[in-house]
Amino acid sequence: MSHNTAEKWDAKYAQATLQTSANPCFVLKEHSRLLPFNGQALDLACGLGGNARFLAQCGLKTHAWDISDNALTVLNNYASLNHLAITPLITDLQQMILPYQQFDVIVVSRYLDRSQFKAIEGALKPKGLLFYQTFLAPVQENAPQNPDFYIQPNEFNQAWSNLKTLVYGEGWLPSENATDSNDGDAPKQRYAWYVGCKR
Numbered sequence: 001m002s003h004n005t006a007e008k009w010d011a012k013y014a015q016a017t018l019q020t021s022a023n024p025c026f027v028l029k030e031h032s033r034l035l036p037f038n039g040q041a042l043d044l045a046c047g048l049g050g051n052a053r054f055l056a057q058c059g060l061k062t063h064a065w066d067i068s069d070n071a072l073t074v075l076n077n078y079a080s081l082n083h084l085a086i087t088p089l090i091t092d093l094q095q096m097i098l099p100y101q102q103f104d105v106i107v108v109s110r111y112l113d114r115s116q117f118k119a120i121e122g123a124l125k126p127k128g129l130l131f132y133q134t135f136l137a138p139v140q141e142n143a144p145q146n147p148d149f150y151i152q153p154n155e156f157n158q159a160w161s162n163l164k165t166l167v168y169g170e171g172w173l174p175s176e177n178a179t180d181s182n183d184g185d186a187p188k189q190r191y192a193w194y195v196g197c198k199r
Helices: 002-012 026-030 050-057 069-081 114-123 155-159
Strands: 040-044 061-066 086-090 103-109 124-135 163-174 188-198
Touching: 002 069, 026 050, 026 103, 026 124, 026 163, 026 188, 040 050, 050 061, 050 069, 050 086, 050 103, 061 069, 069 086, 103 114, 114 124, 124 163, 155 163, 155 188
Parallel strands: 040 061, 040 103, 061 086, 103 124
Antiparallel strands: 124 188, 163 188
């Protein structure tokens, strides 16, 4: 399972270079004012690390975890060239054990594994922030076809018992492959997004 998963994502990022677009997710960029001025951050299932790059540029020591060696190689080269405090780690997210109360900020975008919710909550320090954005049910044509990868309406608000909801939203956003331009014709996908603070 994990070997096939690694192969799949390595194939996706096989052509990625330093010029390949890697942007922070909407919820992080839109609510960056909530970020602390320093501390430890984690970009979970980071891909090319659009969130990690943004977090490091905001002054956070950032850990970036993903199963794709190809994606992390590009991210590591980007961090080195731009002198960003990013520590990539290749990891099978289904096998990992998250460290307890380690992070001031955790960001997850376009990745959903409900079995990890409790561990993600536990990995936050008290007053730590969780930024989470993923596909909103029902299944969409231009997004994953597995219904397990979709959050249900309002599910985020009920999932995090020890977090105080700061932000919750649902709606259409440009797909991850869309550029930063204000192109009204850019493909869009339905997302839910959430920011919570550990009590």
